[in-house]
Amino acid sequence: MPLHHRAVLFFLLIILVLSGTMLGPRSAHAATQTDTCQAFNVPVTLDDILSTPATIYGELCNPASGASHTVQLLVPGGTYGHIYWNFPYQPQNYSYVHALTAAGYSTFNIDRIGIGKSSHPPIGLLTVSMNTNAYVVHQIIQALRSGNIGNQPFDRVLLVGHSLGSVISWIEAGTYHDVDGVIITGLLHHLNATSLAGVVATLYPATLDPRFANQLLNLNYTGYLTTEPGTRGSDFYYVPGADPNVLATDEATKETATPGEFASFATPIVDGISLQINVPVLVVVGQKDALFCGLLATDCTSAATIQQAEAPYYSSQAQLQVAAIPEAGHDINLHKTAPSWFAIASAWASQHVAP
Template identity: 85%
Template sequence: MALHRRAVLLFLLVILMLSGTVLGPRSAHATTQTETCQSFNVPVTLGGILLSTPATIYGELCNPVGGPSHTVQLLVPGGTYGHIYWDFPYQPLNYSYVHALTAAGYSTFNIDRIGTGRSSHPPIGLLTVTMNTNAYVVHQIVQALRNGNIGNHSFGRVLLVGHSLGSVTCWIEAGIYHDVDGVIITGLLHHLNSVSLAGVVATLYPATLDPRFANKLLNVNYAGYLTTEPGTRGKDFYYVPGADPNVLQTDEATKETATPGEFDSFAVPIVDGISTLINVPVLVVVGQKDDLFCGIAATDCTSAATIRQAEAPFYSPKAQLQVVAIPEAGHDINLHKTAPLWFAAAKAWASQHLAP
């Protein structure tokens, strides 16, 4: 009898692995009650002859209190960030995109990229995660959302929302697979400020040397992963006068990793024309103080008009490109005091093109 029970348990575990594991409900922010959330581990593969390794993507599906919407927003974080970027725990009324958009009636699926947070961490020595890897994984998540494999609800429309490196992923996914209905690009333009970018790269070091990941020192799945040195995120990603010091502290405490392959392949989609292949509406949002993409040697970010003039040649007419410039904000537009301005812009644009 005991052997029979073990066999049944093993069978159930296999079913969970194959169908997208439900990790149970995650409480909505106690002060808001605008959404109900569940956590999932979604099975994916990493693509390519040598990259067929099975893996899982951790994500949190948050629905409005009235139930799932017709349109789901798939949120893709940037380098050294995980799902917390989109659902920031400090003062969520000000800094949580998830809260703002579920309050507007949208479902959101907020993920850790492959190699970050609670998603699988492929060993770097055997496997290099690149931007194309990320795009292929996100493509599978899009299909899972459409097919009802996440939350037992088939979403009719999928809106991709990316930040920085996650925005590059959205370019590639939308440009190659053509299976989404709209794209919001944040923290990414087609002209880089090479000096500022070099400054960010200079702050990267092995994640296992960082206090946050010290317990992973002997974990082969973390070997080769990178993060930012302690105390550098303000300079790297913020317009500090426009940020709450408590946000910076929370950011440091919750920071994530990235791979050398992601950084090595980050710039290619900026110049290879992939964004011109996007055939659905696109919104580009950038902080006016984003030193990674704004400045004399990069893009004039003084207004939405100047940004659009610089970006329009990189999108097709089908993109119906719209641009928003957020004042007093650096690279991490979610995490500046003016974040509610961008959340409002996202709600207005999404309701115009892809109503809940």
């Protein structure tokens, strides 16, 4: 194993030390509704052995003309929830949901297990890992196809992930083979271990953070992690390319992650699961993504250099295409250049998985 991969595994294991049957079809229950979006609490299980029940919160948004034949299932990254994909500040610039519904796609935008309005399993009793998340996302895909969400079955599902959510997308698509295309953002196969260690250093118990202070006595939040106040800019942004109001909104709406997710983050990067994906794949990263770009990681100066580095990790069936977003760091949705990446996503999706 390359030295930087061993270093990543070491740092992720530090987090763990410091922090201490497929479900049959059921209908999702609508929670709230707006003009274009409807919220659902979708019943799932966390495993196929104990069938531990849980619910996933998600928002189904359709184009003005009605539901499309393809739905894009959006999976956020660590310490982010569904707001990452449907950002409330200047949504005309920063909302992927806004851009892709305008392009004719339905979207289903979720909070992962342990995030936002989804179930928060007690960390002391259950380990929420990458595989747990992939199993849950698999159930969501089946529910979307069967019409159990919104009473509208979708013919095609395009899986879209960001960062930790992209790792989940690798595992889901490479294991279950039930999607028609995959968009991977904020994730490459070579990591900048130094930058990752910097992010790890900013993590601390969520119950100590002002945003989650009201959960201090909630045992289901004990053991969950978030970023220390004021660190998201250095963790996830190329600050010169970001609006300060975006950073403030991000801080105010940040979410949690589990030690099990971070501890199992690195394994799929080195175990070859992405080679098992047999549908078209688009990989998109910011050229200034400090977590994956740089001398000790990937040369992100162009799409061509990224393509050369990533191609060995995908099959020919993936028909891999790559995009590099200028003036953007890790959170490509939340930089000023976000509209350019949304346009790339729309064009690629229309070519490979039409609405």
